[in-house]
Amino acid sequence: MKLKGKTAIITGGTSGIGKATALRFAEEGADLVITGRRVSLGKAVEAECSSKGVRCVFVEADHSKVEDCQRVVDIAIKEFGHIDILFNNAGIVTKGTAETTTDEVWQSTMDINITAVWRMSKLVLPHMKKQGKGVIVNNGSDWSVVASKDALPYIVSKGAVGLMTKAMAMDHARDGIRVNAVCPGDTFVDRWMEKGYFEDSDPVTLEQAIKEASEFIPMGRFGKPEEIANAVLFLASDESSYVTGHLLLVDGGNTAQ
Numbered sequence: 001m002k003l004k005g006k007t008a009i010i011t012g013g014t015s016g017i018g019k020a021t022a023l024r025f026a027e028e029g030a031d032l033v034i035t036g037r038r039v040s041l042g043k044a045v046e047a048e049c050s051s052k053g054v055r056c057v058f059v060e061a062d063h064s065k066v067e068d069c070q071r072v073v074d075i076a077i078k079e080f081g082h083i084d085i086l087f088n089n090a091g092i093v094t095k096g097t098a099e100t101t102t103d104e105v106w107q108s109t110m111d112i113n114i115t116a117v118w119r120m121s122k123l124v125l126p127h128m129k130k131q132g133k134g135v136i137v138n139n140g141s142d143w144s145v146v147a148s149k150d151a152l153p154y155i156v157s158k159g160a161v162g163l164m165t166k167a168m169a170m171d172h173a174r175d176g177i178r179v180n181a182v183c184p185g186d187t188f189v190d191r192w193m194e195k196g197y198f199e200d201s202d203p204v205t206l207e208q209a210i211k212e213a214s215e216f217i218p219m220g221r222f223g224k225p226e227e228i229a230n231a232v233l234f235l236a237s238d239e240s241s242y243v244t245g246h247l248l249l250v251d252g253g254n255t256a257q
Contacts, residue, residue: 002237004029007080009072011063011120012090014041016189017139020225021087021232026052028233033076035061035090055079063090063116064108073123082131085236086124088117089139094153106153113157114164121168125177133176137235138165140181142251162247169245178244180235185251186213188222218253 008025012018013034019041022034026049034049034056036042042058049056059075061068076083094109096102117138128134143155144162162181169179213222231250234240249255 001029002233002239003085006084007031007033007076007082008085008087008236009033009035009076009083009120009124010087010089011035011061011072011116014038014045014058017184017187017225017228017232018087018089019045020229021089022049022056023052024226024229024233025085025236026050026054026056028237030054030085031080032056033059033072033079035059035063035072037062063120064111066119069116069119069123073120073127077127083124083127084131084134086120086134086136087139087232087236088120088136090116091139091157092154093151095151097150097152101153109153109157113154114160117161118164121179125172125175128177129172129175134178135236136168136177136179137232138179138181140165140183140247142183142185142249142255144181144183144247145249146255165247166245173244178235178240180240180243180246180248182228182231182235183247183249183251184223184228185249185254186217186222187225187228189225213252216254217251218257221252223250223252 003025008030010018010022013022014036022032022045031054032049034045039060046056046058057079059072061072063069091113094105121136138161140161141158144158147155165179165181214220228250231248
């Protein structure tokens with residue numbers, strides 16, 4: 001019960017890494033506020049987490065909206081009285097080069113992947129400072145530290161998450177607040193199977209994913225959401241009490257090559 005007595009906010013907690021982290025936190029005793037835009041999925045995760053003996057509240061929220069971010073934090077304080085952990089997980093995947101990226105794609109990527117991370121952190125920091133402790137974990141990417149092709153807006157946003165993590169860690173270390181980022185490599189999540197997740201492409205098939213992973217990832221496979229959740233748990237728990245400003249790569253060795 002590494003998180004017993006703690007309250008955590010997990011943005012984008014209805015599927016994939018967010019859902020896996022919510023379930024992992026619940027197993028370790030944390031009460032939860034999870035957010036997302038898909039109500040049916042959110043309610044299902046809320047029920048699954050609650051079945052583990054903790055309190056879990058789902059809040060429908062679009063983190064590109066200032067009022068939704070504020071509402072999430074207000075509900076967390078109203079329901080639980082304190083916020084110990086924030087996992088800034090909500091994000092979108094976008095493609096494009098500097099030439100092909102539209103203004104709309106650029107802005108939506110920055111709104112969700114970087115501005116919302118700053119805004120949610122800004123809103124919880126006063127509560128954490130008041131209690132003299134807290135942990136913020138941002139969801140970065142292996143592309144927070146290296147680049148690739150045809151994903152400019154996404155890579156820029158995740159690079160910004162990496163440096164914002166370090167800057168916030170420096171600003172708030174003496175406040176008793178630790179700020180780190182988990183940086184997953186390619187992780188096989190359920191939304192990959194949905195048409196339209198990668199713009200207008202067809203759904204990724206399991207066979208395609210396995211073949212692609214075996215060709216370019218040293219460990220020969222994509223990661224699992226549960227493996228990323230375990231890394232988030234480490235950064236959120238007291239087991240990492242002397243770790244701040246760190247970007248924890250969980251990428252099957254991808255950035256080592």
